[in-house]
Amino acid sequence: MPPPTPPPTPPLRWPKIALVLVAIFVLACVLFMIKEVKRVRRIRKESTDLRTSALQTAPAPAVPAGKPPDLSWTNGMIWIPGGTFLMGSEDGQADEKPVHRVTLDGFWIEQYEVTNERFEQFIRATGYLTVAERKPDAKDFPGAPPGKLVPGSIVFTPPPGEVPLDDHFIWWKYVPGANWRHPEGPDSDIKGREKHPVVHVAWFDAMAYAKWAGKRLPTEAEWEYASRGGQEQQPYVWGAEQLPDGKWRANIWQGRFPNENALADGYRLTAPVGSYPSNGYGLYDMAGNVWEWCSDWYLPDYYERSPPRNPAGPDTSFDPNEPGVPKRVQRGGSFLCSDLYCKGYRPSARMKTSPDTGLSHSGFRCARSR
Numbered sequence: 001m002p003p004p005t006p007p008p009t010p011p012l013r014w015p016k017i018a019l020v021l022v023a024i025f026v027l028a029c030v031l032f033m034i035k036e037v038k039r040v041r042r043i044r045k046e047s048t049d050l051r052t053s054a055l056q057t058a059p060a061p062a063v064p065a066g067k068p069p070d071l072s073w074t075n076g077m078i079w080i081p082g083g084t085f086l087m088g089s090e091d092g093q094a095d096e097k098p099v100h101r102v103t104l105d106g107f108w109i110e111q112y113e114v115t116n117e118r119f120e121q122f123i124r125a126t127g128y129l130t131v132a133e134r135k136p137d138a139k140d141f142p143g144a145p146p147g148k149l150v151p152g153s154i155v156f157t158p159p160p161g162e163v164p165l166d167d168h169f170i171w172w173k174y175v176p177g178a179n180w181r182h183p184e185g186p187d188s189d190i191k192g193r194e195k196h197p198v199v200h201v202a203w204f205d206a207m208a209y210a211k212w213a214g215k216r217l218p219t220e221a222e223w224e225y226a227s228r229g230g231q232e233q234q235p236y237v238w239g240a241e242q243l244p245d246g247k248w249r250a251n252i253w254q255g256r257f258p259n260e261n262a263l264a265d266g267y268r269l270t271a272p273v274g275s276y277p278s279n280g281y282g283l284y285d286m287a288g289n290v291w292e293w294c295s296d297w298y299l300p301d302y303y304e305r306s307p308p309r310n311p312a313g314p315d316t317s318f319d320p321n322e323p324g325v326p327k328r329v330q331r332g333g334s335f336l337c338s339d340l341y342c343k344g345y346r347p348s349a350r351m352k353t354s355p356d357t358g359l360s361h362s363g364f365r366c367a368r369s370r
């Protein structure tokens with residue numbers, strides 16, 4: 001009998017199990033690694049995004065701070081808004097006609113006439129010598145005796161009695177040594193008159209001051225527009241009535257000119273600036289106190305052909321009373337304005353003076369565009 005066939009050895013199961021376990025382990029590792037890689041990528045991306053957004057929302061790097069614009073020059077100035085007005089008057093002198101429409105851009109203008117105090121700051125800062133303080137050049141005065149060529153200025157000198165009003169040489173005298181520091185001559189001074197308008201200022205002096213102050217002189221049209229204070233065609237800068245409430249609104253001359261000053265307005269010569277009420281724009285002494293230089297040349301018939309927008313004056317000058325002497329415009333009248341004489345304190349009244357001449361009633365105020 002053949003030996004019994006041993007039963008077949010059952011195949012070993014553990015290597016299979018081990019293989020399956022290894023496979024599962026490897027798969028788990030692969031899955032874990034994939035997950036880890038994804039996680040690391042996500043973290044990296046998030047941190048990059050955070051950095052980017054932080055950069056985007058961070059305040060802009062500080063720009064070196066520029067100096068803020070210096071607007072101190074506007075102190076004491078009033079902004080006059082641009083507009084259209086009727087310039088001139090049909091009731092005044094011939095050179096105030098015709099009344100014509102003028103349109104102006106807005107501009108700044110000083111509230112007060114330039115005072116002695118302020119003018120002194122300019123002189124101290126620059127060492128400027130006014131025309132009245134310089135020795136007249138013999139070239140400009142052919143035939144004048146050399147002894148007469150001395151620094152000085154023209155001073156109002158009232159005559160003792162009544163005089164005809166057709167010869168202003170009677171009350172104007174050239175006084176050696178008169179200038180802005182010595183308004184009535186070498187024996188006078190400006191002590192106590194610090195707030196009074198500076199006088200004996202030639203147009204050249206006013207221009208030099210304006211340049212120093214970073215400003216300019218107003219044009220004649222700007223000056224008249226500003227003086228009217230927003231009112232149309234009124235005879236006075238304060239309105240229609242000459243003496244509202246029976247009170248003078250300007251430092252002019254009352255009484256018989258030029259020898260009797262009734263002083264109804266309180267002042268014989270200049271008054272401290274701002275002694276009377278302002279006009280509608282808040283500007284003081286736009287009538288009376290001192291005449292004020294404008295930038296324009298003077299022509300009596302300029303209004304017949306002046307441009308309607310921002311007129312800046314003619315490029316030439318002519319005064320029929322003194323042919324051959326070019327003159328610049330002055331406005332506003334002075335403490336010498338009399339109803340008997342020129343009534344020059346009306347807003348439309350025009351005055352003309354040689355730019356190298358200061359007088360004891362000539363001052364100015366400045367303007368600026370922006």
Ligand SMILES: [Ca+2]
Nearest residue numbers: 285288290332
């Ligand atoms: Ca004035």
